[in-house]
Every structure is written in C-alpha cells, then in structure tokens.
Amino acid sequence: MNNWLGLIIGNSRLHWCYFDGEKIQQTWNTSQGESLAELYHMLDNNLYSYLKAQIPLYIASVVPSATKIFLSLPQTTIIDPKIIPLQDIYFTMGIDRILALWGAGSTYGFPCLVIDSGTALTFTGADENRKLIGGAILPGVRLQLQTLFFNTAALPEIEIIEDIIPRWAKNTSSAIQSGIVYSLIASIRDFSQDWLSKYPESKVILTGGDASLLFQYLKAVVPDLSDKITVDVNLIFLGMQKYITDL
DSSP states (O other), X not given: OOEEEEEEEOSSOEEEEEEETTEEEEEEEEOOOSXXXXXXXXXXXXXXXXXXXXXXXXXXXXXXXXXXXXXXXXXXXXXOGGGSOOBTOOTTOOHHHHHHHHHHHHHHOSSEEEEEESSEEEEEEEOTTSBEEEEEEEEOHHHHHHHHHHTOSSOOOOOOOSSOOOSSOSSHHHHHHHHHHHHHHXXXXXXXXXXXXXXXXXXXXXXXXXXXHHHHHHHHHOHHHHTTEEEOTTHHHHHHHHHHHHO
C-alpha cells in the first residue's frame, strides 16, 4: 500500500499519522469531535485533504463511543487485535498496548518491554517467542496532577515542568511535583530493572506523549538506566504499519 492514514483514538485525544510508502511523513494530535463536521474544523489542511480524498484509514480505538463517527467513512478499517501474532494476549487488553508491543518487537526485536507514557503509564513485555509476559498500569504524569487538583480542596493546580526538581521540596507546588515525578521515576526504574534481570538482552522502549519528558527525568536521576532505554514516540503507528503489511 502506497499511502494511508492511521488513527489512534485515545482516552483524551486523537493521534493521527500519514504513511507514504514505508515512512511516516506527518503526525498530528487533535481533540475529539462530536461529529465529523465538528472534527473537520479542527484539522489542518493536509489531514483534511487526506480524509476527503478517501485514502485508506486504519483505526485503533480504546474509546468505542468515539469510534462511531468514523464508521460512516467508506475508507475506514478497524484494526482487529485478534490477528496480530502475539501469544497470550488477554481479551480486555487495550489495542494501543497490543500495537505498541507489536511495533516494538517488529522494529527492535523480541524480547522487549514497552513503557507507554500517555494518560496512563503502562508497562507491557513480551519474550523472545512473542509471548506476552504481562505488564502494569498506573496513572500518567498529567492524570496524577489533575487528580490531586480536582479531588482536594486546598492543593493548587500544577503545571508540568521539563527540568527535574529537587526531591525535598519547601513549598506545596514543588512537593506535589516532587512526589509525582520521583514516584514515576521509581516505578520505571523498578519495573525496568526487574524486566532486565529476567531478559538481559531485551530492548526497553519508551513511547507516548510524555516519553521525551520522562526520559529527561530519567537521564537526570538514573542515567545508567536511561542509557538502556530507547525513545520512540511512533511505536503504535509502527505496529499499525506491520499489521497492514502482513494483511
């Protein structure tokens, strides 16, 4: 297939890619619309023109209700996780995690561990036989910040900062940032070290919207671990590409 669009319908945003041949030419992140007409107003000219030209559109969604508006487009194909050749995938596993793991293994080799830093922070690992070993899910950076703000009476709303902050804070805002940042780093370190103790030759790939941010934190706090981690924000789309190539 020469060119096609990929769409990941996430919990909070839409993630798009445009493939021409074997390479990703462009990616976009947009808000979700209640209708196609509303969505079209949010798109840039290139993405809008691709949709109107009816080039093939492959969709992976973790929000079924948000998928409905695309089913009226004749070029839409919903990705079926059951035909992705990973072993021991369980019924409720998200298609985003499946595609990211497939993309990681197909691109970097198995065994592999995928750390996906989106709305949730997820860990997903497979062995050299493409067998799912398992994983874990916890709230991501922004979700943790939002949870504290919306569910407490006195804590302030905190912005994401790119530079690592001192662990021991002297004001409330910094204490919230420290608690979240260092607990996330500790989680990544613990899961990664445990995985690598079992699969020393494994690749560890960090992906998702906050991948670059978390990698900056890791380099500052655990540089030895960061040296073993590859950042690739397009893992899910690479999984899509492998899925389509194998059809």
